[in-house]
Amino acid sequence: MPIHEQSLIRPENLRTRENLVLDGVDVSGHWSTFIEARTVTDYNERLQEEIASLPGGEHIHRCWQCGSCTNACTVNAVNPEFNPRFWIYLVRVGMEAELLRDKDIIWQCVSCNKCTYACPRDVFPEGVMKALGHWLELKGHTPKSPSMVFDEVFTEQVMERGRIEEGRLIEQFFKRTGQGLKQDWLIEMARRLLRHLPLAMLTRMGLSRLKAPRTSGWARSRAVLKEYVHEQHARQRSELGLAELVDTARRDAAGISHG
Numbered sequence: 032m033p034i035h036e037q038s039l040i041r042p043e044n045l046r047t048r049e050n051l052v053l054d055g056v057d058v059s060g061h062w063s064t065f066i067e068a069r070t071v072t073d074y075n076e077r078l079q080e081e082i083a084s085l086p087g088g089e090h091i092h093r094c095w096q097c098g099s100c101t102n103a104c105t106v107n108a109v110n111p112e113f114n115p116r117f118w119i120y121l122v123r124v125g126m127e128a129e130l131l132r133d134k135d136i137i138w139q140c141v142s143c144n145k146c147t148y149a150c151p152r153d154v155f156p157e158g159v160m161k162a163l164g165h166w167l168e169l170k171g172h173t174p175k176s177p178s179m180v181f182d183e184v185f186t187e188q189v190m191e192r193g194r195i196e197e198g199r200l201i202e203q204f205f206k207r208t209g210q211g212l213k214q215d216w217l218i219e220m221a222r223r224l225l226r227h228l229p230l231a232m233l234t235r236m237g238l239s240r241l242k243a244p245r246t247s248g249w250a251r252s253r254a255v256l257k258e259y260v261h262e263q264h265a266r267q268r269s270e271l272g273l274a275e276l277v278d279t280a281r282r283d284a285a286g287i288s289h290g
Contacts, residue, residue: 040066041132073128077272082122084270085165087158094119100146100156106139113139115146115156118163130163134172137163169271180207190253190260193246196239 048063075081082088094116101107101116113136121130137160146156167173175183184203188195205212225233246252 073126075125075127078125078127079123081271082159082162082166084267085162087155087160088162090154091119091122091159093152094123094154095152096120097151099149099151100154103145103149105141105143105145110136110139112136115160119154119156119159122163131172134167137167138173138176140164166271169268169273177208180204190257192243193249193252194244196243198236198240199243
């Protein structure tokens, strides 16, 4: 699966000799531009398995590099460096260091799913992009994104109480992302709610804010869900070679099972 696109040749890999004469012919400048040869020493033969172990990456092995995903991509139309096909190629051949050179733009995926609709092999490229982002975080190559923090706060509320309370959700999200609650848009939204919502609904919201709502009989369901989540996290971290996190997940799961 060789890549022959000129746009994928990085400028730092090009070498040009300004003064070069061969057999009496001056081939200086553009004519003597070559791609620098390099030996791959950072090969990760398990990279495809690592991505496939994460939600969304399960069918990455189906890709035959037709390019339909990149051709349909909304972001690629604006930023040609955003290239799902190329990243899937790098994953499949195990070129981890090359993939990490684009770690800051992989996050630009807007989940429009045009790539998924265009893919003739049901690779689910949008899911692969999410798996790549998750992989970058788990491996410590990038910090947690705000969306990942929000997902964690949301999931924690559901796990603990069987439902969510919006005010508490926003408060915890802002706290973990280092944001203050006194934001203009939030203050304006609160004012409009106070002006337009019925008194009974405002009362219920206030009571929910004071005492977080909880689904009746949720304890048993919570234990089952937490055990399943810990098992999945342990499996994923095992695939990624994160042994210390695997041991922690197993201990947590055992504590839930026998607690």
